[in-house]
Amino acid sequence: MPSRPRRPAAAAAKMAAAAEAAPSASPASRPKLEPKPTSPGERLGLRSDWDYALHLPLHYIDETRITAIAALREGHAAVVQARVVLAEVAGGARKQLRVQVEDASGQLELRFFHFYANWPRQYATGKLLRIRGEPRAGLFGMEMVHPTCHVARPDEPMPDRLTPVYPAAAGISQAWLRKAITSARARLDVREWLPAALLAQRHLPDIASTLDMLHAPTPEVSLAALEDRSHPAWQRVKFDELLAQQLAQQQARAKRATLRAWPMAAQAGVQSLTRRLLDVLPFTLTPDQQSCVAEIAADLGRGQPMHRLLQGDVGSGKTVVAALAATQAIDAGFQCALMAPTDILVSQHLRKLADWLAPLGVHVAWLSGAQTRRERAAALAAAASAAAQLVVGTHAVIQDKVRFARLGLAIVDEQHRFGVAQRLSLRAKGAQGTEVSDAANTGQPVREPHLLMMSATPIPRTLAMAVFGDLDVSTIAHLPPGRSPVQTRVFSDARRDAVIARVRELVAAGRQVYWVCPLVEESEVLDLRNAEATYAELQAALAGVGATGEGADSRVGLLHGRMPAAQKALVMADFASARLRLLVATTVIEVGVDVPAATLMVIEHAERFGLSQLHQLRGRVGRGAEASECLLLFSAPLSELARARLQALRDSGDGFVLAQKDLELRGPGELLGQRQSGLPALRHADLQTDTELLEAARDAAIWLLRHDPPAAQQHLQRWLGGRLDWLAA
Ligand code: ADP
Numbered sequence: 001m002p003s004r005p006r007r008p009a010a011a012a013a014k015m016a017a018a019a020e021a022a023p024s025a026s027p028a029s030r031p032k033l034e035p036k037p038t039s040p041g042e043r044l045g046l047r048s049d050w051d052y053a054l055h056l057p058l059h060y061i062d063e064t065r066i067t068a069i070a071a072l073r074e075g076h077a078a079v080v081q082a083r084v085v086l087a088e089v090a091g092g093a094r095k096q097l098r099v100q101v102e103d104a105s106g107q108l109e110l111r112f113f114h115f116y117a118n119w120p121r122q123y124a125t126g127k128l129l130r131i132r133g134e135p136r137a138g139l140f141g142m143e144m145v146h147p148t149c150h151v152a153r154p155d156e157p158m159p160d161r162l163t164p165v166y167p168a169a170a171g172i173s174q175a176w177l178r179k180a181i182t183s184a185r186a187r188l189d190v191r192e193w194l195p196a197a198l199l200a201q202r203h204l205p206d207i208a209s210t211l212d213m214l215h216a217p218t219p220e221v222s223l224a225a226l227e228d229r230s231h232p233a234w235q236r237v238k239f240d241e242l243l244a245q246q247l248a249q250q251q252a253r254a255k256r257a258t259l260r261a262w263p264m265a266a267q268a269g270v271q272s273l274t275r276r277l278l279d280v281l282p283f284t285l286t287p288d289q290q291s292c293v294a295e296i297a298a299d300l301g302r303g304q305p306m307h308r309l310l311q312g313d314v315g316s317g318k319t320v321v322a323a324l325a326a327t328q329a330i331d332a333g334f335q336c337a338l339m340a341p342t343d344i345l346v347s348q349h350l351r352k353l354a355d356w357l358a359p360l361g362v363h364v365a366w367l368s369g370a371q372t373r374r375e376r377a378a379a380l381a382a383a384a385s386a387a388a389q390l391v392v393g394t395h396a397v398i399q400d401k402v403r404f405a406r407l408g409l410a411i412v413d414e415q416h417r418f419g420v421a422q423r424l425s426l427r428a429k430g431a432q433g434t435e436v437s438d439a440a441n442t443g444q445p446v447r448e449p450h451l452l453m454m455s456a457t458p459i460p461r462t463l464a465m466a467v468f469g470d471l472d473v474s475t476i477a478h479l480p481p482g483r484s485p486v487q488t489r490v491f492s493d494a495r496r497d498a499v500i501a502r503v504r505e506l507v508a509a510g511r512q513v514y515w516v517c518p519l520v521e522e523s524e525v526l527d528l529r530n531a532e533a534t535y536a537e538l539q540a541a542l543a544g545v546g547a548t549g550e551g552a553d554s555r556v557g558l559l560h561g562r563m564p565a566a567q568k569a570l571v572m573a574d575f576a577s578a579r580l581r582l583l584v585a586t587t588v589i590e591v592g593v594d595v596p597a598a599t600l601m602v603i604e605h606a607e608r609f610g611l612s613q614l615h616q617l618r619g620r621v622g623r624g625a626e627a628s629e630c631l632l633l634f635s636a637p638l639s640e641l642a643r644a645r646l647q648a649l650r651d652s653g654d655g656f657v658l659a660q661k662d663l664e665l666r667g668p669g670e671l672l673g674q675r676q677s678g679l680p681a682l683r684h685a686d687l688q689t690d691t692e693l694l695e696a697a698r699d700a701a702i703w704l705l706r707h708d709p710p711a712a713q714q715h716l717q718r719w720l721g722g723r724l725d726w727l728a729a
């Protein structure tokens with residue numbers, strides 16, 4: 001039961017009228033700059049009339065018939081029309097309003113525990129009420145608790161359509177929504193833009209009857225088909241939504257084809273940086289890496305900006321592929337920027353790339369929140385003068401002050417951690433160089449940098465098509481050879497002692513261990529306290545193990561999100577150089593950290609992590625030739641979902657298999673938020689069940705853009721309206 005009184009329909013209608021009138025009320029009395037009050041619709045994300053029209057019911061109420069009181073059945077919601085014979089406020093600790101009503105067939109009691117002071121008057125004896133509620137057997141016959149009711153006119157007609165119930169938010173009434181949606185629909189241009197043949201082929205109704213069916217179905221329609229969304233009208237809506245998404249992506253792709261970039265052809269000579277890097281690498285590229293490198297090299301050689309996603313499981317070796325893309329850009333005389341989401345990851349990339357490239361004479365600079373002002377000024381100057389050929393940094397790289405002289409290639413690592421806006425501003429950096437502005441002055445096209453995005457969250461095929469339809473994708477499907485799969489075991493935290501014993505054993509044998517503490521209830525403070533307690537506990541447990549004398553205790557390190565970046569880097573470096581044997585960390589180590597000598601990962605409260613996060617964490621071990629293990633500690637009781645996650649993780653080490661499982665367990669909405677894709681989340685279609693519609697929508701999008709561009713534009717406008725610019729990112 002809601003804890004606040006339900007408003008009678010009349011009051012709700014008044015509220016709705018007031019809400020609608022508000023923005024235009026006395027414009028002169030309001031200073032110009034004051035923002036308009038947010039309307040209830042805006043709180044639901046509804047702006048245009050089409051937004052309202054596409055706000056679709058969750059379910060329906062049948063109010064088309066009046067049921068005689070004598071015919072009411074317990075638990076079956078019904079509409080009754082009856083006269084008040086008695087209305088009284090019953091006292092006691094908890095006041096309640098009791099209204100006794102009567103029709104020709106019998107009596108019914110209405111009970112309200114929350115009510116406004118004027119209700120007893122409004123529902124006074126003799127008033128005719130139209131009441132809707134769920135009857136139950138009370139002490140004195142049938143009763144309804146908190147029914148919706150209003151004073152009815154004797155000749156008030158019955159609705160001839162089912163009453164829609166819309167998704168709403170606190171403080172937004174159904175009555176307001178119904179009215180707003182009805183008036184939006186009345187203004188709507190519902191001309192059909194899709195070709196009849198296309199609709200006929202898929203047995204889809206036209207858009208006008210689709211909206212009519214969904215907002216105001218006639219009573220004989222199958223409620224089941226409407227509510228489980230299998231009805232053709234629902235199919236049409238899902239198809240249209242997917243079509244809009246596919247159109248937007250095809251368009252973004254077409255638009256990109258008109259952009260210019262500097263072609264940076266691969267240099268194969270023995271003196272080329274690319275060649276020399278390949279020569280100094282301590283390993284040979286796997287076939288997968290080779291084909292990714294070739295795909296990227298071909299893109300970089302073209303005059304259109306590359307827009308490519310390099311996906312590969314954790315540890316699959318994406319960094320070297322990125323480094324080879326960078327050398328190709330540098331060989332051609334351009335700068336390359338590499339952006340990573342965390343300070344730790346940046347310093348690690350920096351270490352690895354500088355190890356590889358500095359001896360070859362490449363000037364690598366870095367930009368991060370962690371550096372001193374002088375270091376930063378030097379890095380900025382190096383980027384602006386083209387002295388720095390490679391600039392590695394966190395999102396500091398895309399800040400306003402950063403200018404590049406000749407940015408040819410931008411690489412985004414762990415791209416799902418960045419938003420669309422950040423990707424956009426990185427691309428804009430390409431147009432800043434002096435040469436580029438000169439080019440603009442001379443009427444030459446503006447050149448954009450090539451963009452390479454990397455992700456260790458592999459995406460199942462359907463999802464990739466839906467979300468990255470406009471991207472080219474290169475995949476590293478197999479890990480480099482010589483890795484032994486990580487043995488994963490699941491333990492109740494009742495066996496924590498056994499786990500600690502295993503840690504001691506490994507550390508004594510000279511191995512390295514990660515111990516991950518989870519985020520507690522999103523609270524960084526608790527999170528930290530927890531990690532510190534574990535740190536103290538493990539320090540005590542490991543005292544004297546694997547080392548004698550001085551420094552034995554300091555073999556345990558602590559890493560958490562609140563530490564200054566420089567200190568984090570120091571701890572990471574100590575762990576990488578094996579001075580620290582056990583690293584207690586919060587999830588700051590989730591992405592990309594590479595310490596091949598670590599062979600055990602313990603994850604505490606593993607039940608609190610998501611599947612892909614656990615997989616990413618586990619990917620920190622098993623990077624060398626030594627057999628590695630991952631121990632997942634959980635505290636009982638386990639929810640069914642958490643159990644399924646831990647089992648999936650124990651049974652598979654393949655990121656693609658796990659991503660598919662993740663999709664099944666929690667659906668695509670969470671797997672890929674709007675943040676990653678830049679696409680508005682799908683509201684109606686479901687990527688798991690509507691695969692066939694998605695494929696049809698993609699074909700239709702390609703067909704429409706080729707044969708009926710105006711229809712494509714109309715469709716996009718309806719569905720995405722003002723959000724279109726965003727999609728071009
Ligand atoms: P990720 O794809 O998760 O970013 P990294 O690029 O960090 O993975 O690579 C993981 C580890 O594998 C690194 O230590 C890297 O040097 C090593 N590596 C990369 N490619 C190969 C290869 N072809 N053979 C052997 N080791 C490789």
Ligand code: MG
Pocket residue numbers: 318319413592
């Ligand atoms: Mg990486």
